[in-house]
Amino acid sequence: MSDLEQFRNETRAWLEANCPPEMRKPATSDADVFWGGRNTKFASEAQRVWFERMRDKGWTVPDWPREYGGGGLDGAEHKVLREEMARIGARSPLSSFGIWMLGPALLKFGNEAQKKEHLPKIAAGLIRWCQGYSEPNAGSDLASLQTRAEGDGDDFIINGQKIWTSYANYADWIFCLVRTDPAAKKHDGISFILFDMASKGVSTKPILLISGYSPFCETFFDNVRVPKSHVVGTVNRGWDVAKYLLQHERAMISDTGQRGIGRPLGQVAADSVGSDGAGRLDDAVLRSKIASFEVDEAAFAAVAERAVDLVKAGQSHPAFSSAMKYYGTELNKRRHEILMSAGGIDALEWESERSRGGARPRAWLRTKANSIEGGTSEVMLGIVAKRILDLPGA
Amino acid sequence: MALVLTEEQSMLRDSARGLISDKAPVSHLRQLRDSKDATGFSRDLWKSFAEMGFSGLLVPEEFGGSGLGCVEAGVVMEEIGRTLMPSPFLSTGVLAASALTRGGSAAQKAEYLPKVSAGSLLAALAVDEGAKHRPLQTAMQATRAGNGFRLKGAKALVVDGHTADLLIVAARTGGSAGEARGITLFLVNPRAKGVATERTIMVDAHNAARIEFDNVEIDADHVLGEVDSGGGLLENLLNIGRGAVASEMVGLSEEVFGRTVTYLKERKQFGKLIGEFQALQHRAAELYVDIEISRAAVMKALQALDADIEKAGSAVAVAKAKAGTTATRAVQEGVQMHGGMGMTDQFDIGFFMKRARVCEELFGDANFHADQLARARSY
Numbered sequence: 001m002s003d004l005e006q007f008r009n010e011t012r013a014w015l016e017a018n019c020p021p022e023m024r025k026p027a028t029s030d031a032d033v034f035w036g037g038r039n040t041k042f043a044s045e046a047q048r049v050w051f052e053r054m055r056d057k058g059w060t061v062p063d064w065p066r067e068y069g070g071g072g073l074d075g076a077e078h079k080v081l082r083e084e085m086a087r088i089g090a091r092s093p094l095s096s097f098g099i100w101m102l103g104p105a106l107l108k109f110g111n112e113a114q115k116k117e118h119l120p121k122i123a124a125g126l127i128r129w130c131q132g133y134s135e136p137n138a139g140s141d142l143a144s145l146q147t148r149a150e151g152d153g154d155d156f157i158i159n160g161q162k163i164w165t166s167y168a169n170y171a172d173w174i175f176c177l178v179r180t181d182p183a184a185k186k187h188d189g190i191s192f193i194l195f196d197m198a199s200k201g202v203s204t205k206p207i208l209l210i211s212g213y214s215p216f217c218e219t220f221f222d223n224v225r226v227p228k229s230h231v232v233g234t235v236n237r238g239w240d241v242a243k244y245l246l247q248h249e250r251a252m253i254s255d256t257g258q259r260g261i262g263r264p265l266g267q268v269a270a271d272s273v274g275s276d277g278a279g280r281l282d283d284a285v286l287r288s289k290i291a292s293f294e295v296d297e298a299a300f301a302a303v304a305e306r307a308v309d310l311v312k313a314g315q316s317h318p319a320f321s322s323a324m325k326y327y328g329t330e331l332n333k334r335r336h337e338i339l340m341s342a343g344g345i346d347a348l349e350w351e352s353e354r355s356r357g358g359a360r361p362r363a364w365l366r367t368k369a370n371s372i373e374g375g376t377s378e379v380m381l382g383i384v385a386k387r388i389l390d391l392p393g394a
Numbered sequence: 395m396a397l398v399l400t401e402e403q404s405m406l407r408d409s410a411r412g413l414i415s416d417k418a419p420v421s422h423l424r425q426l427r428d429s430k431d432a433t434g435f436s437r438d439l440w441k442s443f444a445e446m447g448f449s450g451l452l453v454p455e456e457f458g459g460s461g462l463g464c465v466e467a468g469v470v471m472e473e474i475g476r477t478l479m480p481s482p483f484l485s486t487g488v489l490a491a492s493a494l495t496r497g498g499s500a501a502q503k504a505e506y507l508p509k510v511s512a513g514s515l516l517a518a519l520a521v522d523e524g525a526k527h528r529p530l531q532t533a534m535q536a537t538r539a540g541n542g543f544r545l546k547g548a549k550a551l552v553v554d555g556h557t558a559d560l561l562i563v564a565a566r567t568g569g570s571a572g573e574a575r576g577i578t579l580f581l582v583n584p585r586a587k588g589v590a591t592e593r594t595i596m597v598d599a600h601n602a603a604r605i606e607f608d609n610v611e612i613d614a615d616h617v618l619g620e621v622d623s624g625g626g627l628l629e630n631l632l633n634i635g636r637g638a639v640a641s642e643m644v645g646l647s648e649e650v651f652g653r654t655v656t657y658l659k660e661r662k663q664f665g666k667l668i669g670e671f672q673a674l675q676h677r678a679a680e681l682y683v684d685i686e687i688s689r690a691a692v693m694k695a696l697q698a699l700d701a702d703i704e705k706a707g708s709a710v711a712v713a714k715a716k717a718g719t720t721a722t723r724a725v726q727e728g729v730q731m732h733g734g735m736g737m738t739d740q741f742d743i744g745f746f747m748k749r750a751r752v753c754e755e756l757f758g759d760a761n762f763h764a765d766q767l768a769r770a771r772s773y
Contacts, residue, residue, distance in 0.1 A: 044670070067626065069592070070468075102399060116531075121604075121756065233714060250398040257596055264771035264772070264773060266537060266768055266771055266772075266773025267771065267773050269773065270773050275773070279772060279773070280768075280773065281768075287768060287773065288761075288764065288765075290768070290773070291764035291765060291768040292715075292760075292764050292769070294764075294767055294771070295712050295715045295716055295719075295763070295764050295767060296687075296713075296716065298638040298691070298708070299687045299688065299691035299712055299713070300687055302397065302690035302691045302693070302694040303686055303687045303689075303690035303691070303711075305397055305690070305694070306397035306398070306689075306690040306693065309396040309397045309398045309719070310398060313396065313398045320686075323679075323683045323686060326680075327680075327683050327687065375536045378676070380676070380679075381676040381679040381680065382672070382675065382676070382679075384674065384679035384682055384683065385675035385678060385679045386675075387674075388679075388682065389655055389678055389679065389682060390659075391655070391658060391659065391669040391675050391678065392659060392669050392670050393667075393669070393670035393672075393675070394666045
């Protein structure tokens, strides 16, 4: 038996023994997802047990180095772990922007003191992070951001406003893009800085969205004092860090939705639409839409798998995550349009017990942000056109 | 298994690409078409294929082949797709080699497989009867007669049927249209009494035939596999063929896309390169994404075929459907973005459009395979 096969057998046995049955089903609501942080509470005993067992193995961040609280797995082992978790439908034990976004950037650009300080706390779910990127006048054109950081001895004094800061009202720390050189060209005067959301002068205000939820905030900085040592990478070279982090963010967002988990969409549709005598969905046009969707979804699952393999083989294009982000989010929007159409009038209930508080229409509306957040579909296509296809123009 | 080519597979790709791009660029197909070539492909080139070991790629080593799998066959098919080279590789090297290897008796293997490897025997698979690919609707009758069977019926879109030395024919020994049970595969000599072959040059200037069987006598030992239960073998062969054609479509899509992107960077209108226009940039980017997704889906299907062919059905359906939709889009955008030039026969783009149309129909179009997926998932 090869080492990898042995690893698979051991992993399978460990997961069987340690993953509680409740954690082998998809989360049903946002409250059912564990995000960690100073003020966090577990939604259930099963959630706590599952998180602590995975944390103790370093498997909240399986491929990070052990010295920073990770599992130290190589690419092939990490793939095996993912496959074995998917096999039993095991949930991720910890959802975290620290894991998906900041961690990879710190591993690449952070100094040793920053890595030692922050990575283990991310791995252990002790600190919850948020992302201070977009501003009211810097959306798709992110590099035009205006939040300023002015030097004052060993500190920066930060003033300005961020927007669409996901879960800023729950976050303990923020990784933030600030302008440290207003005279430089727009990409050249930006720094990437970390600070505590409990710092004096930081305030947040949730934004009510069309889904009725408030996952995003406005975040205000009023003379926030932050040590200069909290800059990641070089001062005024924050755009490099920001772009690298965006690649990870886009890869994360492309993975949104429930690919391959649970029942086929056509069967879910049959619950409300019904089936004919031959067992086929009783709406031929909807059936064909769903079948085409499922072809695209399965094909996308293959490219998601291949994207990881390409990175491992050193054959990946750095902008490929933009291609993935574009397609994955458009696919997820399609899925929810189909679910709404299949649900008919049942899917219109917003506040009722049988609709679990309008879960389906709220999820549908939430997906509309998928192709906006982290870079719009149009921005993604522009990146593919210029950076991968090398088409001319600005 | 990682969804990237291994080093050996990359080497195979390079050698196939070298030979094909050198000896059979698109102008090769054009020349065969314009000269109304009687064979429709180059026998010399097929000989070179055999010398390189491509004709016996899927044939076990004991019969002179390389004993490789569908991933490797896909690698060669993709290169064929790039230049639209007409070649018996699909009909003989992929389908007949698989049919005989998987379904043949010891005697049948010993008789035919060494000739397939050597490139000296050409074969063709005869399945379709109606306008659309519906293998379970096979109606051609094979009735018991003496020591064997008597075939009566007609087949269409028999790829390379006009040059075949051996036909592999699906016919019904039992059951009724719509059922897999009752289908039997036969090895038929195309020169036997009662076989009438009409070459049908297709829209893509590739080769096929309509073949009529008028009470053709077949010996019992020319049954391939088991009587009445050839449906499973046939489905496996078709899935191999679907994977191969899907690979061809990925190669075709990538080539037509590459030519189109090059054109976007050369052609000027309104004082600008047309590739500067965002409307075209976004469409090109969308197409790029579709091609990458198709490539991954096809690779997944080919690996599934090699790992456990009985469980590969859905992966193959996804691959053929996605690669077909993508190829259709790629050739349409190719012609549109080339403007008037794309409409001319002088320009190669039209050849890709024609071939994509044929590939899409071969072994089931995107609608057929999306429907298969829905059936497999019970809705």
